[in-house]
Amino acid sequence: MSGKPALKRANGPLTVVDDRSVAARLFALLDAFAAPAGATSLTLTLTALAERAGLPLSTTHRLVGELVGWGALTKQHNGQYSLGMKLWELGVQTPTAQNLRTIALPYLEDLYETTREHVHLAILDGRDALYLEKLSGHHAVRLTSRVGARLPLHSTGVGLVLLAHAPADVLQAYLATGLERFLPRTVTEPDAVRKRLAEIRLTGVARLSEEMTRGSSSIAAPIRDRTGRVVAAVSIVTRTTLIVDPEREYAVRLAAQGVSRALGYRRAQQ
């Protein structure tokens, strides 16, 4: 691979920091493990890793050695490498994740108990909805989401809620890039999306059917912090039915309000 500049990452969040710096190489190695979509966590051989990170084998070997020594990677019995516990340990200490999760979890559990459906908690990160938490029972519908997943803003319940309350420039930028159509019913036309967002702001809930995963629908509501800013969104994902039942919507609203209140939000204004 001569192509001297920049690593050629294909899919996913490519954060080239500086390239050439040792740090950047280490990051490239870790990024090589970023799982694509809803896939299971990767496991790579040294050679595969070197290739994905765009580094010479011997360099990879040495750096991987350091990463393993620290615990960021683990070498399994079969010689494959995977992300290590140390990374998990540090990761769960990240303030945003840690705090929001801790505060929200009890309410999410309540929501799960009353509805028995998948419960999601997500925040806006860049151009994606980043799933912080997901509860689901033994049966519920199969889904692409998982904790740590990034899903599009325009085709998920939490995504639309987050988008509805995002700063104008973020919305602008998001709509500017073409929106992918996952299923026939996915709304991708910018103006239609804007209209939809206005309604979501008005009613305080988002409802979607068959826009991301066949056979499933979603109801989502915003979570606000003490300043009133929308910082996250909760949703439930249910099997699509024709009946619109207001009870579930109420349950989602209730959960969102509970978390907001726990974050210090008092619906003051007006």
Add this chain to the structure above:
Amino acid sequence: MSGKPALKRANGPLTVVDDRSVAARLFALLDAFAAPAGATSLTLTLTALAERAGLPLSTTHRLVGELVGWGALTKQHNGQYSLGMKLWELGVQTPTAQNLRTIALPYLEDLYETTREHVHLAILDGRDALYLEKLSGHHAVRLTSRVGARLPLHSTGVGLVLLAHAPADVLQAYLATGLERFLPRTVTEPDAVRKRLAEIRLTGVARLSEEMTRGSSSIAAPIRDRTGRVVAAVSIVTRTTLIVDPEREYAVRLAAQGVSRALGYRRAQQ
């Protein structure tokens, strides 16, 4: 491997890999954020960070710049640094955590629902019980545990279960170091611990009262994978009462069995 410098692996939090290497410096910076016990996630100024990591300020400045660029650290409005979302994102993809959690969560939820108590899921990592998951309602007792926390093996329910099924050498090594007494009732005498572990192996449950946190008791049971090896432990932590109630113990057992079965364990032998 001449016995020269560094390479100080111990799997405690302070993992000096080689020192001098760029990687080691980066790791030191990240390690500086490792929260002590049950504390909230740290937030540090550049200077504090430099100090904790034992690096010159200018070096710290540059490296921190790279870490922020990649997303491992975040600079907050007030100029303080904290762990960043990228780290969380990678962390939750760690196979052990990811898989166990995904499989176990539904059972933990059931357990929470029937008991309304703190529910813990932990694995053995080094000399500690590492808490992978924690569910707790709005009320339950206040505790030191949290997801990502490390607590001692001899004074927690999950810890004792894990220790009871640990390889002989691990147990040996653990008992060799003096065990800390947290409360008057903490069992710290090696032989007493061994006896206790034998009982836990026999009955399949661990019960503790007032050994770690004042006012709380715990019931824990082992989780096995398809090979029959104990890979994790579940527990509930309740307010201490005088009544030993068998229902809760049954619920914990049930949850542990559920997860074990989901992991492919068939209680074959005997």
Add this chain to the structure above:
DNA sequence: CCGGCTACTTCCACTGAATGGAAGACACTG
């Protein structure tokens, strides 16, 4: 308004840590 303090940022000449090609070890496989 200023001087003094602390905390952060930038600069750059020097140097030793990191590099990577190549060769050696290992492990399958047919």
Add this chain to the structure above:
DNA sequence: CAGTGTCTTCCATTCAGTGGAAGTAGCCGG
């Protein structure tokens, strides 16, 4: 047992990283 793919080690070369020092920004008290 040669053949192929993968991993590990070595070491001369050099360029990325270093860190002392100087510059900048922000804050406080007088």
